[in-house]
Amino acid sequence: MPYTDPIRDSRPADRRGKRTATHRRFLMCPPRHFEVSYSINPWMDPKKPVDGGLAFAQWEQLRDLYRELGHTVETIEPIPGLPDMVFAANGATVVDGRVFGARFRHAERTAEGPAYLSWFVEQGYREVHWPEHINEGEGDYLVVGRRLLAGTGFRTDPRSHAEAQEFFGLPVTGLTLVNPDFYHLDTALAVLSDDEVMYYPDAFSAGSQSVLREMFPNAILAAAEDAAVFGLNALSDGKHVVLPEAATGLIEQLRSRGFEAIGVELAELLKAGGSVKCCTLELRGR
Ligand code: ARG
Numbered sequence: 001m002p003y004t005d006p007i008r009d010s011r012p013a014d015r016r017g018k019r020t021a022t023h024r025r026f027l028m029c030p031p032r033h034f035e036v037s038y039s040i041n042p043w044m045d046p047k048k049p050v051d052g053g054l055a056f057a058q059w060e061q062l063r064d065l066y067r068e069l070g071h072t073v074e075t076i077e078p079i080p081g082l083p084d085m086v087f088a089a090n091g092a093t094v095v096d097g098r099v100f101g102a103r104f105r106h107a108e109r110t111a112e113g114p115a116y117l118s119w120f121v122e123q124g125y126r127e128v129h130w131p132e133h134i135n136e137g138e139g140d141y142l143v144v145g146r147r148l149l150a151g152t153g154f155r156t157d158p159r160s161h162a163e164a165q166e167f168f169g170l171p172v173t174g175l176t177l178v179n180p181d182f183y184h185l186d187t188a189l190a191v192l193s194d195d196e197v198m199y200y201p202d203a204f205s206a207g208s209q210s211v212l213r214e215m216f217p218n219a220i221l222a223a224a225e226d227a228a229v230f231g232l233n234a235l236s237d238g239k240h241v242v243l244p245e246a247a248t249g250l251i252e253q254l255r256s257r258g259f260e261a262i263g264v265e266l267a268e269l270l271k272a273g274g275s276v277k278c279c280t281l282e283l284r285g286r
Pocket residue numbers: 040041044084087089090109138139184186187272273274275277278279
């Protein structure tokens with residue numbers, strides 16, 4: 001079973017079917033060269049064995065699930081020697097067909113920035129920006145309606161936030177991450193709709209927690225256990241929320257808000273500190 005049965009719906013009849021999915025286009029990178037050969041976050045232990053075949057099969061289940069949900073999945077060719085390239089979310093941030101390239105903090109991943117940017121150029125994207133400051137794409141930039149939330153603290157340079165705001169012409173709100181287990185914004189916060197998010201408060205500085213309360217007073221708050229299994233590394237199409245199946249508390253909370261939560265198993269990729277959202281770069285057109 002690749003995912004939990006979405007038919008078992010415990011919501012009262014009047015709360016079913018209120019959510020609508022919108023068609024999405026995603027870019028994904030098959031983990032053909034996936035391994036954990038270095039450590040740049042607390043999840044990565046190069047001494048721990050990784051089953052490459054299993055990682056690939058789990059990734060394929062995620063790709064197939066997106067297609068079953070009616071979404072379009074494009075793929076980029078993985079490059080040998082870049083094992084983290086599977087985490088396509090880090091490759092860029094794309095809004096209104098405009099591509100804000102990624103510039104990685106660690107030497108082990110720097111070659112991924114130009115690799116992803118070249119894909120966009122080859123595909124005919126014309127507004128492509130090579131960034132001045134370090135930023136790790138949708139790892140730290142999340143789009144909520146017509147604004148962006150932007151993480152900093154571990155990877156993305158806070159100066160990138162102004163650069164992104166200028167490039168997209170959309171408001172960018174900076175948020176500071178303080179717990180190294182949640183080193184990218186998309187490990188601590190997930191966008192559910194144009195005005196709803198779920199997040200793990202303890203991953204953020206006190207000031208950023210207060211900003212989040214101000215912006216999203218009705219947000220779903222994740223418990224430590226759900227955050228620890230990467231439950232916030234989730235992808236929503238407005239109706240279906242795909243997330244790690246171990247995040248049982250979040251799955252319950254999502255269902256009570258009328259979402260169809262679909263749990264998936266990506267345990268091999270979690271050994272590199274990534275899950276559902278990390279594998280998925282959304283291609284937002286005009
Ligand atoms: N090993 C990768 C890193 O530490 C994992 C990236 C996860 N991607 C993400 N969007 N959070 O950079």
